[in-house]
Amino acid sequence: MAHRVRRYTALCPMHCGLDAGSETMRGKESRKLRRSAKVVDALVLSAITDSSKPLTVYAVAQSSSNLGQPLVPVQVYRSVARLLKRGEIERIASSSAFVRAQIKHSIHLLCADCGSCETVAAKQAHQVVTKLCLEKDFDARERHLEVSGHCGRCNVDS
Numbered sequence: 001m002a003h004r005v006r007r008y009t010a011l012c013p014m015h016c017g018l019d020a021g022s023e024t025m026r027g028k029e030s031r032k033l034r035r036s037a038k039v040v041d042a043l044v045l046s047a048i049t050d051s052s053k054p055l056t057v058y059a060v061a062q063s064s065s066n067l068g069q070p071l072v073p074v075q076v077y078r079s080v081a082r083l084l085k086r087g088e089i090e091r092i093a094s095s096s097a098f099v100r101a102q103i104k105h106s107i108h109l110l111c112a113d114c115g116s117c118e119t120v121a122a123k124q125a126h127q128v129v130t131k132l133c134l135e136k137d138f139d140a141r142e143r144h145l146e147v148s149g150h151c152g153r154c155n156v157d158s
Contacts, residue, residue: 048060048099054095054117105122129145
């Protein structure tokens with residue numbers, strides 16, 4: 001039985017950044033080169049953690065490429081879904097970006113000038129939101145508390 005031979009002509013991010021255009025890959029051999037979900041999650045989490053700003057999926061993919069460990073956006077989307085489910089990252093709803101989860105009940109302070117994000121503990125604010133939802137018989141599925149403005153560094157600069 002003949003093996004099907006695939007020839008890649010560009011840098012193949014699904015195969016750990018190997019230049020597959022110069023290699024012929026067959027059946028099980030190509031599967032060995034794929035990164036596991038655990039490895040992809042570690043790369044995505046590292047990119048998000050190392051950034052001083054919230055990162056979008058495409059920014060994570062670009063960051064991984066800059067580090068020589070290229071990921072395609074679909075890999076990042078899948079990884080982000082797993083990391084969100086495990087509570088390791090949080091979504092910044094206003095910008096569809098992600099930050100490392102640090103504090104359970106928090107507010108994200110987002111600078112409109114430099115794009116920085118500071119996460120601060122705000123248990124009382126979450127309790128007020130919970131109370132308001134109960135009073136209005138509203139079933140809140142997700143709660144994202146974000147405040148947009150200007151950080152201290154940008155206020156001084158302007």
